[in-house]
Amino acid sequence: MFAAEHVSLRLGKRLVLSDVTLTLARGELVVILGPNGAGKSTLLKTLTGDLIPDAGRVTFDGEPLSGISPRELACARAVLSQSMSLNFPFTVLEVVRLGLEAARGGTQLLSRALNAVGLSGFEGRLYQELSGGEQQRVQLARILCQAWAGKPDGSAFLLLDEPVSNLDIRHQLQTLEAVRRHVEGGGGALMILHDINLAALYADRLVMMAEGRILREGAARDILDRAAILDVYGVDMPVAIAKESGRPFALLNRPG
Amino acid sequence: MPMEGDRSARAKLALILFALLLVVTSLVSVMTGPVPLTVATVLDAIFAPETAEQRDLAIVWSVRLPRTVLAILVGGALAFSGALMQGLFRNPLADPGLIGVSAGATFAAIAAIVLGEALLGAAAIIYVLPIGAFLGGLIATITLYLIATRRGRTSVATMLLGGIAIAALMMAASGILIFMSNDQQLRELTFWSLGSLGGASWQKIIAVLPFIALGLALAGGFAGGFNALALGEAEARYLGIPVQLLKRIAIVAVALLTGTAVAVSGSIGFIGIVVPHLLRLAIGPDHRYLLPASVLFGAVLLTCADMVSRTIVAPAELPIGIVTALLGAPFFLWILLRNRNLVDL
Numbered sequence: 001m002f003a004a005e006h007v008s009l010r011l012g013k014r015l016v017l018s019d020v021t022l023t024l025a026r027g028e029l030v031v032i033l034g035p036n037g038a039g040k041s042t043l044l045k046t047l048t049g050d051l052i053p054d055a056g057r058v059t060f061d062g063e064p065l066s067g068i069s070p071r072e073l074a075c076a077r078a079v080l081s082q083s084m085s086l087n088f089p090f091t092v093l094e095v096v097r098l099g100l101e102a103a104r105g106g107t108q109l110l111s112r113a114l115n116a117v118g119l120s121g122f123e124g125r126l127y128q129e130l131s132g133g134e135q136q137r138v139q140l141a142r143i144l145c146q147a148w149a150g151k152p153d154g155s156a157f158l159l160l161d162e163p164v165s166n167l168d169i170r171h172q173l174q175t176l177e178a179v180r181r182h183v184e185g186g187g188g189a190l191m192i193l194h195d196i197n198l199a200a201l202y203a204d205r206l207v208m209m210a211e212g213r214i215l216r217e218g219a220a221r222d223i224l225d226r227a228a229i230l231d232v233y234g235v236d237m238p239v240a241i242a243k244e245s246g247r248p249f250a251l252l253n254r255p256g
Numbered sequence: 257m258p259m260e261g262d263r264s265a266r267a268k269l270a271l272i273l274f275a276l277l278l279v280v281t282s283l284v285s286v287m288t289g290p291v292p293l294t295v296a297t298v299l300d301a302i303f304a305p306e307t308a309e310q311r312d313l314a315i316v317w318s319v320r321l322p323r324t325v326l327a328i329l330v331g332g333a334l335a336f337s338g339a340l341m342q343g344l345f346r347n348p349l350a351d352p353g354l355i356g357v358s359a360g361a362t363f364a365a366i367a368a369i370v371l372g373e374a375l376l377g378a379a380a381i382i383y384v385l386p387i388g389a390f391l392g393g394l395i396a397t398i399t400l401y402l403i404a405t406r407r408g409r410t411s412v413a414t415m416l417l418g419g420i421a422i423a424a425l426m427m428a429a430s431g432i433l434i435f436m437s438n439d440q441q442l443r444e445l446t447f448w449s450l451g452s453l454g455g456a457s458w459q460k461i462i463a464v465l466p467f468i469a470l471g472l473a474l475a476g477g478f479a480g481g482f483n484a485l486a487l488g489e490a491e492a493r494y495l496g497i498p499v500q501l502l503k504r505i506a507i508v509a510v511a512l513l514t515g516t517a518v519a520v521s522g523s524i525g526f527i528g529i530v531v532p533h534l535l536r537l538a539i540g541p542d543h544r545y546l547l548p549a550s551v552l553f554g555a556v557l558l559t560c561a562d563m564v565s566r567t568i569v570a571p572a573e574l575p576i577g578i579v580t581a582l583l584g585a586p587f588f589l590w591i592l593l594r595n596r597n598l599v600d601l
Binding site for chain 1: 262481490536
């Protein structure tokens with residue numbers, strides 16, 4: 001289990017996180033929502049160990065992050081960053097195979113991961129020549145591979161910063177289904193998303209952030225309403241419950 | 257049956273071919289010169305010296321073999337350090353010769369000649385030179401890395417421009433030392449500006465061999481880590497790579513290899529950028545194969561360039577740095593044009 005306890009963090013003079021407490025358990029899919037600059041990515045980066053909080057602490061299974069070796073951590077969790085550049089002509093297969101750096105795994109993991117993101121048959125293509133959305137799916141396949149090889153029992157964590165930002169609707173759903181399957185297999189996942197409806201549809205728990213604080217936290221049905229969205233985003237959106245999924249959804253209206 | 261997109265089988269085959277090519281090239285190199293020798297003569301002189309003629313023995317053992325071995329060492333070291341630096345900066349345009357590392361090593365080497373002779377005596381120079389050049393290359397590499405990297409992101413534009421500034425500064429400093437030097441030293445120094453394998457001797461080979469071996473061994477063991485580093489420093493960390501250690505090792509190895517090469521042969525440009533680039537086209541960018549293949553192919557290429565430099569204006573010699581620049585500079589421009597859309601400047 002990941003736990004951030006009373007975490008505060010300054011970047012320069014700005015207080016980016018102020019007294020944030022968040023846990024992420026196995027078997028749980030948590031989605032962070034919030035406007036630009038709310039501190040979502042910063043919170044994720046304290047969980048990955050990239051940023052060290054000025055106050056509070058971050059632990060993994062009860063142990064402080066700093067006490068865990070990079071390799072051990074790489075087996076326990078995989079991270080998808082927001083943007084990535086690759087200047088060498090690697091093939092899709094070679095990029096996905098980098099997920100096997102920390103823990104070895106068979107080549108069947110590579111095919112399984114590519115299949116999960118709908119890129120079977122892309123193995124020999126050059127990564128640099130793919131579209132932005134395809135590149136994002138290749139990276140997702142890479143971290144799925146890392147998670148599966150790191151914990152063959154499926155108990156690894158996925159930390160994903162806007163994993164569907166470049167994807168069309170079909171592949172957004174495909175990606176979230178893959179993450180959902182991972183969670184149902186005993187893993188944990190934390191995601192930053194911008195699409196409220198997608199978040200409500202897939203999350204076990206929503207975390208709504210603004211200005212470095214968590215404003216609301218809980219199941220979508222319990223916390224996602226018109227007031228919450230107005231609070232967090234400053235946008236007025238009517239919220240209803242979808243008949244098919246039983247989950248809330250929000251509709252966009254022109255402001256004013 | 258290898259998976260689609262997996263180029264490791266092809267890369268292994270290429271390594272074997274390059275090794276064979278290196279054997280053939282070396283043999284031809286020893287055969288070539290003012291007195292042409294046959295394959296049989298060369299092999300006799302090397303493997304059955306008791307049956308060989310005195311004259312052939314002298315040509316092979318005191319002139320051409322040390323020169324060929326030095327070409328192999330320097331070519332391998334230059335190409336390897338190029339590939340390594342490109343891995344460190346995550347960009348195919350990084351090259352120790354282009355961005356001031358060689359210039360830093362050259363300055364330190366000149367300082368060792370001009371000042372070291374006065375302080376330590378002429379005999380010590382051969383051993384002081386590689387160490388001085390290593391330190392010069394190390395300081396230049398570290399400076400450049402600190403200038404070009406902010407928060408784990410390396411700016412290629414800053415790297416290239418910073419490299420130009422470092423190179424200019426080092427050349428100016430070298431100029432001051434050259435201005436101070438005497439006639440004898442001046443003759444030795446001209447050799448640095450153009451690059452030459454003319455001074456090859458077994459003594460020189462023994463002086464540089466430990467440095468080159470150390471540089472290759474240090475970085476070679478981390479080859480897989482450079483693949484992960486290509487995704488970015490944060491991503492490499494997420495994959496479990498000890499990134500800080502990897503970067504430090506790369507910097508030290510680049511400085512060791514470039515510095516040593518400069519100390520024995522002056523500045524020979526473009527090997528470090530041409531060789532890894534061609535290899536990436538042939539076998540892909542996987543550093544586990546790219547690094548050893550660079551050593552082999554760099555050795556082949558520099559041995560060939562040395563043959564050209566010895567024969568094209570015989571009995572005079574064209575400095576080898578001119579040969580590699582004549583071939584390498586247009587090639588570099590071609591790389592730039594080809595990568596306009598792919599490399600993020």
